[in-house]
Amino acid sequence: MKKFAYAATIAATLSLSTYANADGVDEAALQRLDQQLPSTLEQLYQKHQLKGDLLLAVVDKSGLRYSYTLNAQGNEPGKNGLSADTPFLIASHTKAFTGTLAQVLAAGGEFQLSAPIETYLADEITHPKIASDSITVTQLLNHTAGFTSIMHTFKTAFLGYQTEAELIEALNTDTLVAPAGVFRYSNTGPILAARAMENATGKSWKKLMDEKLFSPLGMHHTSSTLSAYPAGAILPSIEVGADGEVLRTGLFKTDGTLHAAGGSVSTLGDMAKWLQFNLNQGDELSASADFFTPLHAPTTSQEKTYYTYERTGYSLAWDIANYHDNTILTRFGSYAGMSFHASFMPEQGVAVIAFFNDQRGYVLPHLAANLAYNLVIAPELAQSRYAEEVKGVEKSIAREQANALAPSARVTFTPEWQSHLGTYINTDGWPAITLTEKDNQVWLSSGVLAGPLYANEEEAGSYIVNLGSLRRPIKLSVSEAGEVTLMNGSLEYLKHN
Incomplete structure (x- = not known):
């Protein structure tokens, strides 16, 4: 290295x-x-x-x-x-860089920009609504392929992932598909184009x-x-x-x-x-x-x-x-x-x-x-x-x-928070969330990111977590049976005991 x-x-x-x-x-x-x-x-x-x-x-x-x-x-x-x-x-x-790399490989005869994406990505793209036999590599690079995945985007750019299989599953189960040919900017196309280049050459992007x-x-x-x-x-x-x-x-x-x-x-x-x-x-x-x-x-x-x-x-x-x-x-x-x-x-x-x-x-x-x-x-x-x-x-x-956060709004760790600390699981494939105490404050981690909780002054009982590259609304609730639920925006997580 x-x-x-x-x-x-x-x-x-x-x-x-x-x-x-x-x-x-x-x-x-x-x-x-x-x-x-x-x-x-x-x-x-x-x-x-x-x-x-x-x-x-x-x-x-x-x-x-x-x-x-x-x-x-x-x-x-x-x-x-x-x-x-x-x-x-x-x-x-x-x-x-990625678009230029694709053109370099194409000019050298190692890659085909006009090829349908199934040529290189048959094992990665299995969603039935994605027309992988007609969408081209060029369309991946110029944002006209017509599909994306929120989970795939979050895991590649922010939260991280464990295996390529995890990304493939995210791409094909949390997929937004629209007619191809219309410019819609996203990360998905260039990432998949790079994967196609890897499959074509046997070398990493x-x-x-x-x-x-x-x-x-x-x-x-x-x-x-x-x-x-x-x-x-x-x-x-x-x-x-x-x-x-x-x-x-x-x-x-x-x-x-x-x-x-x-x-x-x-x-x-x-x-x-x-x-x-x-x-x-x-x-x-x-x-x-x-x-x-x-x-x-x-x-x-x-x-x-x-x-x-x-x-x-x-x-x-x-x-x-x-x-x-x-x-x-x-x-x-x-x-x-x-x-x-x-x-x-x-x-x-x-x-x-x-x-x-x-x-x-x-x-x-x-x-x-x-x-x-x-x-x-x-x-x-x-x-x-x-x-x-x-x-x-x-x-x-x-x-x-x-919109800047005030340090005074950081959530101080108290004995009442002890029962809320621990790991929360989402059943739809999103990374687990963990609440911990750090420097006498409550911190939340998700994937490779972590940050402090801030009290949301606009809504009692709700919080904002600043993960550095993401800011998310957080809510905690306890059922009559004592089950603790964490809402990360619209995503639901249950406390793992």
Whole structure:
């Protein structure tokens, strides 16, 4: 298992004078970024007393051109501990990797995107309403396969699972099926597409990612395995309480829940290589003349506005959208309050990466990315656009702060809780829930996640559990016969004696 070192190996690439002028970012744009972006973002950071780590990079066809980092320690890398080698979770941007991996295998003759999914997944997909003889692998990747499973999604992304058989059962017994051909975003398709690739090649998705994508592109600080990183190296989610204090930090992921739809860790430096490859339509992964067509052109349509991006299509890997009449390909990611932005404008030859991990500011990376784009391609409009776009971000921050939990609402362990401690079983296949005492508080665990109970002030006798990446309503009741029932949302659990 490789371990990554985090010395300042790419300091030279951060120099503003390293590159000659190239498509996308010239010296004047670099000066505007350096003069306007830090002060603008730091003012917002201070105004709302944000707590997280903000990392941003601007890339063009020659590579990483500009980087910026900020946290409560300031914007100097020597003080804030952040650099282009700092690892962070990219969450659903992993879908862009998985879609590209499928195209690499297809270009090499190892995999067929047009094949019906029964070709590779006959043993995994047995639900009678899923037309596995006509739904294609491409439809798994572009979210038009028409089926998903809530339990499968929760077990792969959040709660964990014990065996592949458990996932297969979840997929085929807790299945939502709709007509295929319509764009419906979910994790299910890319995860199953990765499973199809595993069956086609006899290699794990994680091994294929490293062999076919990360290593050829020189992305040596990118992995889908947490153990590849030194303990504590990956930036955590930062939960802020009702009074603005940090309540809890954590990653809330295991190797088992790093999956093909949301399970990779990377750095600014490595993501710059990835976006440079996409801007250049490089030949590092395949020499096929039409390799990028299904990756950069829509394979299906969608109509949705996300923040400032008017989405019109989806390829095998990217959302195709418009931002102020500029075509922009985006693939974002979010998990447990961590938010990641990666995008590129092919016509302008510019790409931006941004990450933030204070859960109140999950829209901040998109605002910061837009500011960077505008300083490069529309400098006369950069500040006016920012002034308009920041309004929505500030509303979002205020809303998240209003929903923040108060540490005083944590449930204190008392003798009355003793009879409620123990394991609760759900008969429909969901992981058991356990109530325990920890540091004189009541904690709930479900699968690989755990967190404290908070009293729900809006409803007597009900609680909220914060599992880091999930927040769930909890109720306890005792029957006349003394049987204890726990309701996890609409899911019923009985105490196991």
